Amino acid sequence: MKATTFVFAIIGLVFFNSCDKESTNNNLQTEMPVIDSLITNSTRITYGGDNPAILKCFATGGNLNYIWEVDLGDLFSLNNEGSEVQFTASPCCIGEKIITCNVSNDKGEVSKNITITITQ
Amino acid sequence: MTRILLFAFIGLCFNFQASAQCCSAGNPSSDGGALGITKNSLTVSTSFLHSYSDTYFEENRKSDWDYLKNTHFNFGILNLNYGLTDKLKLSTEFGYFIDKSIQYNFIDVNRKANGLGDAVIGLQYHLYSNKKRIINVAPIVKISLPIGQFDQMDGNIILPIDIQPSSGSYKLNTSVLVSKRFFESKFSLIAFLSCEFSQRINTERTDYKYGNLYHATLKITHRSSEKLNTELSLGLQHRNKALNKGNVMGFTGGTYLKLQPEISYRLKNNYSVNTSVGIPVYKNVNGIQLTNKYTITFGVSKSFQLKTLKPQINPKML
Numbered sequence: 001m002k003a004t005t006f007v008f009a010i011i012g013l014v015f016f017n018s019c020d021k022e023s024t025n026n027n028l029q030t031e032m033p034v035i036d037s038l039i040t041n042s043t044r045i046t047y048g049g050d051n052p053a054i055l056k057c058f059a060t061g062g063n064l065n066y067i068w069e070v071d072l073g074d075l076f077s078l079n080n081e082g083s084e085v086q087f088t089a090s091p092c093c094i095g096e097k098i099i100t101c102n103v104s105n106d107k108g109e110v111s112k113n114i115t116i117t118i119t120q
Numbered sequence: 121m122t123r124i125l126l127f128a129f130i131g132l133c134f135n136f137q138a139s140a141q142c143c144s145a146g147n148p149s150s151d152g153g154a155l156g157i158t159k160n161s162l163t164v165s166t167s168f169l170h171s172y173s174d175t176y177f178e179e180n181r182k183s184d185w186d187y188l189k190n191t192h193f194n195f196g197i198l199n200l201n202y203g204l205t206d207k208l209k210l211s212t213e214f215g216y217f218i219d220k221s222i223q224y225n226f227i228d229v230n231r232k233a234n235g236l237g238d239a240v241i242g243l244q245y246h247l248y249s250n251k252k253r254i255i256n257v258a259p260i261v262k263i264s265l266p267i268g269q270f271d272q273m274d275g276n277i278i279l280p281i282d283i284q285p286s287s288g289s290y291k292l293n294t295s296v297l298v299s300k301r302f303f304e305s306k307f308s309l310i311a312f313l314s315c316e317f318s319q320r321i322n323t324e325r326t327d328y329k330y331g332n333l334y335h336a337t338l339k340i341t342h343r344s345s346e347k348l349n350t351e352l353s354l355g356l357q358h359r360n361k362a363l364n365k366g367n368v369m370g371f372t373g374g375t376y377l378k379l380q381p382e383i384s385y386r387l388k389n390n391y392s393v394n395t396s397v398g399i400p401v402y403k404n405v406n407g408i409q410l411t412n413k414y415t416i417t418f419g420v421s422k423s424f425q426l427k428t429l430k431p432q433i434n435p436k437m438l
Contacts, residue, residue: 049187049226069278071326072364076229082276088226090187091371091408095364100325 033061033103038112045087046119047094052086053116057101059083067102073118075099089118147215147237147264147287148195148415157203157244158425165421169195173412180404186225188410193220195237206246211262213240217285235285236268244297254301260314264291281326289330290319306344310353312337320363331360331373351382355398361406374405376412390423 066082073089174190176183215237242262268286295314318330339353382396398415
């Protein structure tokens, strides 16, 4: 009887511990996101896929989601976090293109723009 | 009844013609719809369109430019045409992109979108009918409403406007349909002219205006049997250059000439089926652009004569 009680107690302890761990993850401390910088290796690129502009967004706040947008041209995510992308464009998109990085978490959302010029 | 069937049959053949556009946002342009319709008659038609583009052109010659490997889309459309009177027809159109995708040459990414495209509502008026010469003229006005999706994402990237299912823009399309038949001949001619004007998209993300689109199509129809129609149309399409933030986009717009053979077959119970293949035979684009290789269309249509409800109580009895 004592042995059975002891085994159940151990199992219970393990399960309670597991629940505690999950709860800790969900309650990750977050703050209003702040974009420290949005940088690129090149603000001027020629159209085509050979010489993409690499963009990186440095932000703080915890548990961040990155969403990138541009009206014309092609963005491709380069890392799992989503904070780094490459930008290329077909000939149709010659001119200045404004790329926006939106960063959000449960506390709010901020965004920052950068202009890349597509040349012939 | 024969008249309804004939009109529906002609309409089916003309209901949906894919333009040679490859990856523009919004519904592929459709043409005029049924020529004439009788009061209270309803035609319901649905079409499936497949379009494939993989060839770059620089002006009117092939280019070895290779940014995109190909683009294609599979598109479904539902058309409803209703005769308000013997001369006035109301039409609606709803489009859905089952799959719209882009493959790139320089990166192993297949970018996809799907969803509701634009809705179109139109009016057609049977303006002129000459029974001696068997000529009919019908002007048409259509308005496209961007009810579909314009903010689809691929992972953490909002897709660019050219792959979004909806055009994001209101459009006005004015057109005229002229038909000519010949006495004791199985041949008939249909001419279709249209202009499409788009409203400027002005959102936080996008400041864009599609170039005006002009269409001229001439179609020869042969009534091969009581149920079978074979057709051949030659369509000229010209699109002006687009505007982005007020600046002309030099590498947009162009002129296409397309040949489109088509077969239509009338089945029992007012059902009809049709299929066509669209092949661009001449392309002259501004700058370098990916151009359409072919389009394939399948359509099914059914016509109904909705009877007017008669009063249940005889007024003389009151």
